[in-house]
Amino acid sequence: MTGWLSRLIPSRSGPQPLSARAAATMEQWQSLPDVDLARAHYETRYTVVNTEATGLDLERDRLLAVGGIAVDCGLIHLDAACYEKLDPVPAEALSALLGLAGKGPLIVFNAPFNRGMIEQALLQHLGLSHAFTWIDLYLLMPALFPERFERPVRLAEWMASFGIETFQRHHALGDAWAIAQLFLAAEARALSMGLSTAPALVEQERAYQQRLKI
């Protein structure tokens, strides 16, 4: 069975009913109002999300775990985080991530893969398709800090540039911890450039991407 087919066909045991806790989380999530994106960074709760998968191929590889860290009003609270393995109940893990993130903007490093993995999983396991605001630091960082790197570079290079360390690389939460710290710096820089809201970041990222293509 090819990757894409396996994801479309329900797993052997069929769609599992959500546990009471996950159901409550989802119910609560559904009832959340849409986030006011006009708010400044220092009034906004962003959530850094990151994945662990069997490989880097969106088509073939499978999501193993998700990690998330909230960056709330410009601060990282160490207890506002989650790390969930998808096995044995993927819906459970994903609802925990949603519980953390709410409907706020999501931060990833390398959106095509991470965003893709997460959107697929949400659809497959929770039947959820929601238009989150996604911000990709892979593109936003060089747009904000051209004096450090003009072209997109890997996470390890940004970490080295800021002297950021983490307790475990290539771990959904370990990398999220590094990305979250990068995002703190990004928020401060963006603010000094007059980019004070999430849509402004999205626009900056898009403009940068356009420039790259030229």
Next chain:
Amino acid sequence: MTATAAALLQGASTDFLRNHSPFNRMEPEALSFLAERAVLGFHPRGSEILTPEMGVPAHFYIVQRGKVQARQTGAAVVTEYASLAIGPGECFPIGAISARRPSTNAYVASEDSFCFRIAADDFLQLMQMSPAFHLFCTQYIASLLNQSRQQLQTTFTQRAAEQQTMTTSLGKLIKQAPFAVSAESTTREALERMNELQLGCVVVVDSERHPVGVLTQSDLLPRVILAAFDLDRPIGEVMTANPHQLGASASAYDAALEMATHGVRHLLVVDAEGRLEGVVSERDLFSLQRISLRQIRAGIESAADIEALQRASKDIRQLALNLIAQGIGAEQLTQFISALNDALTRRIIELALAQHDLAGIDFSWVAFGSEGRHEQTLSTDQDNGIIWRAPEMANGGQVKKRLLAFAGVVNSHLAACGFPLCKGNIMASNPELCLTLEEWKARFGSWIREPDPQALLNASIFFDFRVLYGSERPASQLRTWLNKTVKGNSTFLRMMAVNALQVMPPLGRIRDFVLEDDGSIDLKKSGARLFVDVARILALRTGVDSSSTVQRLRQAAARMGVPAEEVSAIIDGFNFIQLLRLRSQHLETEHDAPGDNRVNPDSLNELDRRILKEAFRQARKLQLRLKLDYQL
């Protein structure tokens, strides 16, 4: 949120903290308390993290990465550093947050910096739950005390510089440009100018300003007036040729030696090329003579009369100023003053004994109150008494009469030497205070049994006793008896505690200090006394023999198992208040105003104000301990 994720992040932060002091010494529970509450934030280069204008700090920061510069704001630099770099693992602010007052520094990120922070209330709670962190903060405050002392030194160095020593170079002693004439000038012209300028001598120089002669006032009578010297003749004919001269780098001591050797009163000071720079007179050197501890002591011990002792008493004050100038700490300073005052009192007693025959009578002259505690400042009135024992077969009444007459003389001589008579008549010439050992025990015993307000007040004065003259034995017997008696009387100790807690440290909720009506703080009543009163109770409770507050605190703390560092911080606080008292007394007496114990906090520099506040906080801590002990 999932427990594992929080645990992973907190674990990572804990690992970071564990690499840095004081967190590496922190108890595991305290460390996890900190990690659970820590929040990470980012401060781009050049951004202000905390400034005095932000008011009482809401957060305590620990630098995770980057560098933060602490800069002193305001016109005056109050610590030894003007700016200080704070790197990973270091934290701020400590003094401001523990005292709940605005920071005196501005903290600015000098690099892109990540900082953990916890709320101010969590900081205070952390200090309470972690002895290691508490110690770190108190030591930090103690280091501020040290800096203040150094600064005090600089303040006084200037004064000290004005009172130069015998090692001062002559170049620095020259007060004015010398008056010099050529050898061809007429004598009249030279003398007229000398008179006009009110000079003691005129120097004669050659065309290159090398001195060739000198004529002093004392030469005038024999050489000019009596010799009927013709004033129109050149001064070269009447001057003393080849005058005594010294280089500008020679010391005042060299000059004194030169004068003494050659019997001259003036010396010419010349530069490296032998050109005249100025004149130094014998009088210039006299004002330099400094009083040393040894000299005063020798002066006291050899004093033949009260006048000599009065001079010594003045010298003691002068010495105290010099010692403050040298930056000596309050504990040593008060000990010096006590030692010299003790010697002075002993000499007064010896002189009085020469006129009062007390042969065969065993007596000890005892000091009470601050003198009894070795904590005399410069404006202490006398508090003293006598413990005596009649020789066998003697008439006690007769003996006491003779002692009282003798004590009256000593009291009045002490007053003549700068120890004012006690307004409360706590003096050995008071028949109530000239008692046998048994009578003293009875008096002390009655206060302990019936601790009414007067009895408690008495206890706070008389229980701080020590012997100044005579046998130590009756006093140590009294001390042993007292400690034993009080130990068995918890009601009395409790009443003492209630009494000691009546005055609170003048710390304000809104403003830094609670002030008296005249805008000042009474450093004795609402400062030193707080420490003294608690120390007395702790000493009585733990059976400490010493009467000094510092010793009482140290020894009692050791017996109660209080960490030495904690008691050191308390003692530092007490000493700082004592130092401020001495300083204000001293500065005042220099202006001939009566020394008192008041200080206006606005007149203190920022650092001293901060430390004073910390000192009061130590007093509050000490009181709190007493409150808990007696459930008050």
